[in-house]
């Protein structure tokens with residue numbers, strides 16, 4: 001019997017950086033969108049991201065900070081994980097290249113290629129950019145000896161090194177590209193790479209001796225493996241770590257999603273490494289463009305122009321940031337970012353187009369039909385065109401999504417949103433109401449609801465928090481079968497449903513109130529604002545209690561063994577917890593803030609002596625502790641080094 005089709009997508013593994021910017025967020029949001037979309041289409045998906053933790057750059061930064069490289073990266077990785085959590089990234093694994101399993105796999109890979117004679121010892125003499133961890137020729141760095149990629153000074157390097165015989169594989173690579181014309185996307189990048197290889201491939205220097213923060217060459221401990229050679233292998237070692245069955249199921253990867261600056265590593269070096277090791281090649285590499293600042297400059301920490309995505313998510317919601325990134329960046333092209341562009345996009349697409357469609361729909365059902373969606377009856381002259389477009393949109397949208405043209409897919413979807421808004425103006429439900437045309441009114445309002453439902457399903461991979469807020473307003477929060485891809489059939493919405501009109505989902509942003517402060521200042525002020533916003537009054541909110549009463553609460557460290565969504569309950573997650581060898585079940589209303597896999601393995605704090613309760617038929621023991629302020633919530637994590645069962649005192 002055939003199982004589900006599989007889909008394996010990866011982002012690059014990021015260099016641990018203490019300052020993440022919105023450009024970093026792009027690749028990961030895009031991969032998450034794609035993974036969620038494929039899941040909704042019935043695929044068994046695997047989505048990998050992680051961190052690239054070796055190399056001279058990290059070693060230098062750690063030395064500057066006065067800590068070991070491992071301690072340095074351990075600290076910084078927390079920033080990534082927090083950003084991915086806030087951006088609702090649903091990765092299945094987070095690989096770190098300092099994982100022993102990765103290191104071992106990488107050494108075996110290196111050894112295999114060495115044993116067959118494709119790695120040899122020689123001397124490297126040339127230029128190296130530590131910031132990009134890339135080798136360059138004299139010609140590339142020019143007279144000024146500047147890195148052609150990042151513009152920083154390159155360093156002259158002369159050291160004994162191992163070399164990988166890339167040159168031997170140039171013809172085989174050319175043939176592979178000719179046989180697999182879709183491997184490098186978009187086409188313009190394929191042409192660039194083909195022209196590069198046509199000029200001849202040099203062998204690649206794959207080891208270093210002048211620093212030691214890397215994976216040792218297995219047969220020569222004086223050398224560490226070149227950080228890119230080590231990093232690229234993550235895509236395979238991560239699956240191997242999960243077991244041979246996971247590897248067999250998901251390799252070769254369906255797509256490596258990367259920025260255009262690292263396309264050469266992924267489309268030339270990585271495939272040739274795999275050819276040499278006699279392993280299957282990934283199916284596709286998509287090189288996306290860069291998020292540039294409104295003035296056309298690339299964001300980088302060294303330029304001091306980075307925009308902190310955490311600050312933006314706090315100000316505008318992570319759904320809005322995700323939508324902006326996916327809509328703004330065209331296929332393979334760059335896009336611009338400014339706070340004004342972001343606010344404009346939110347106002348136009350989300351508040352005006354989509355938000356208005358929803359609020360006009362629920363507003364009129366509430367006013368004209370006492371909150372009930374009635375069955376459609378006699379039609380109007382305007383229905384046919386709207387219904388035809390609604391029926392045709394899923395297929396068009398899917399074709400663009402499958403091709404990873406996210407911006408075009410959203411533009412296609414918004415044609416339906418805008419057609420529905422025009423339909424309301426044409427069909428004028430308020431006039432039908434006044435004229436006592438009850439059946440026609442019911443038809444128009446039903447059609448509006450159906451469009452909202454269909455658009456919300458399709459946009460959900462981009463804005464994962466949106467559906468549950470919309471379903472609550474449309475009165476179908478407990479009908480998950482109406483939120484699936486298969487339910488994109490016109491007329492599936494059940495007549496007789498009682499709606500629950502809510503607040504506008506995307507309040508308009510006052511553009512005049514957006515000051516034209518330089519970004520760095522705006523960011524600083526947003527941070528101050530966020531701190532001020534979250535600063536609670538120090539007045540206690542509960543009456544004073546004596547110590548003996550407080551001491552009755554038994555709070556323990558527990559570890560999450562498993563976590564999943566409670567079926568038909570949007571807000572609930574069910575946990576299997578472990579404490580000192582015993583297992584417990586807890587149900588907690590935090591599904592809005594976490595994907596279950598983000599919590600598996602974490603050590604949390606748990607109130608052990610609360611009387612058990614039945615929630616949705618499940619007996620829930622005790623309670624997990626969270627911190628909450630306004631719309632934000634985060635579980636309280638226990639110190640990693642404390643064993644489960646430790647008591648909070």
Ligand code: MSP
Nearest residue numbers: 012013014015023024052231232258259290291299
């Ligand atoms: N560590 C390497 C990747 C190794 S993968 C085997 C690396 N890391 S990075 O942190 O510098 O970049 C990670 C990703 O972020 C890359 O895909 C890069 O293109 C992307 N971006 C960094 N700045 C960007 C923008 N301003 N805009 C869009 N993406 C950009 O490279």
